[in-house]
Amino acid sequence: MDGLFRQSGEDAHMWCPQLPEIREALHSLGAHSPAWCPQAPAEHSGRVPKREASLSCGEQQDTPQETALDISLSYICKFLTLCALAQPGATTDGNLLDLMELMCRAGLDVGLRLLPKTDLQQLLLQLLENIRQWPGKLQQLCSALSLASDHHHNLLALVQFFPDVTSRSRRLRGQLSLVVIARVLNQQETLPLWQEKAQLLVLSRLLSLMRPSSLAQHLDAGPSPPCQEQQPKASAELDHKVCYLCHSLLTLAGVVVSCQDITPDQWGELRLLCMQLDRHISTHIRESPEAMHRTRLKDLAAQTYIRWQELLSHWQPQAQYFSPWEEI
Template identity: 75%
Template sequence: MLTWPPETSSRAFGLLWDLSLDGLFRQSDGNTNLWCPSLREVSATFHNLGAHSPTLRPLGPTQHTGSEASLSHSEQQDALQEVALDSSLNYICKFLTLCALAQPGAYTDQNLLDLIELLCRAGLDTRLRLLPKTDLQQLLLQLLENIREWPEKLRQLCCALSRASDHHHNLLALVQLFLDVSPRSRQLRGQLSLLVMARLLNQQERLSLWQEKAQLSSLCQLLSLMRPSSLRRYLGPETVLPGQEQQPKASAQLDHKVCYLCHSLLTLAGVVVSCQDLTPDQWGELQLLCMQLDRHINTHIRESPQAMHQTTLKDLAAQTYIRWQELLAHCQPQAQYFSLWEGV
């Protein structure tokens, strides 16, 4: 229905919406009977709207045809298609949110995990770039609330979402799809950010990522690996051959990649800390984080008018340091820290 011409799909969706609401309001015994689309139907709809495939994985480059003479007409058609796509994607999020609210038990926990992953992949799909972010975020919040075995499913969901892309920019954007407005979304943001950082730095198997109250200690270890020089060695082998000096242009490109990766990692680190319910016994770990940030990142970034990406990273590091210092000021340390300083 959503792939029909806009004027037709709009009226059809309006009818479906009205019928669904009418059916809900007419339920006198509280036993709702609302049609909820299956995961396969949602996936097929995204595919029909232009996603790479029903599983949202690339099929290959899109073939374009037409001459320069028909360019203006083609641009007009593209504009109309974008308007139609925006409306269709809005319909999807709106109706799925209605389903999630009216019939929270319509989907099993596994269905909910698969649907959340599908929606997140759709949010990263370049051909669905008009996916309404606010509507999608509200839908994701409700789907998280509908998961019945939440503690057990959190790890499975984080692992699936961390594999949704291989690029740090996309993974950061995926984390930001989940708003920091509910306990579950907050927990997912923090745990997923830590897992993504560990994956990008190849530390998944070396850290205790899933132990309770171990997030800050794991983050301390990851911060020590985020030094630009360390990231440069990590990214460098693809650019520089052994025994050869780096060309100025290649060196500048590598420096830009390093700062770009470090910026994403540092943003994720900020998410991890902001999602913690800090207690006085974590004061020492937070202070160590501030020291690690200053030691491994702040002091290793040189600002330059010719390299704004370095200045941008330096600003983010400074802002992050200030936020963490403010948290320290509001998180009273345990008496052992005062005793330690009194004995010095």
């Protein structure tokens, strides 16, 4: 432990690594460099992580190399958390934001086999608490994190790096989810994303763009199949991608609502959300025995609708309650 402390005159202070040193350590463990751009998930890229491949073959234990990698990454996260706890004011807000972005990108990096999630979450929560200019840095942080990947699957995973356990992480989850939805739908420049009181109204407008047919037009930008025989396969693949994208966006929409402190005067906005969900998503999903991805999306839409209806019933204005004795 003596090596963790450096002498400065008569005082001893804890050594904390700088951003280049952290980046070099992660790179030495297999992280991609220099762009730190995460790969698409295995379902789309066709690349199956070693752990998933071994489990599918009946092996229940990691190889020694994989175990050593997990331990090393866990130690890095835990040591950085210790540094953040021991010297909360030693790092500037700018460096804190850069470190959070770096660790989020590392958490999505398949070269690191997805960091030990619990250790990464604890580190990010502590870094978030150390930001001095809060919530002044919220917009800058959300903007940077929303650019960590171009794939909705990765962006959803990134939001889940911040559990809903503190007021700051709760606000970041909700705001980041809204920004990610807007970015995926190319609406980040047209909507008032940073007005906290307008988030439900903004989400309502975004829900109207999440209709599967609209998402199909958004995704179907590539060339048509060269021969007619390939068109059914291409249509099935597009349908799967549309449902996959809609599932991620709807999950993020649920995060936005769950992170709101709903008040009675927002009852109308929440009611509009329920109507938009039913009108633009639920009624446009046709289930089929050959397309279980539609069933999963339909199930998520139903669960989301039920949760929002429960919020509606809790915050319903007194005048809106139906009473069978009212006319007696």
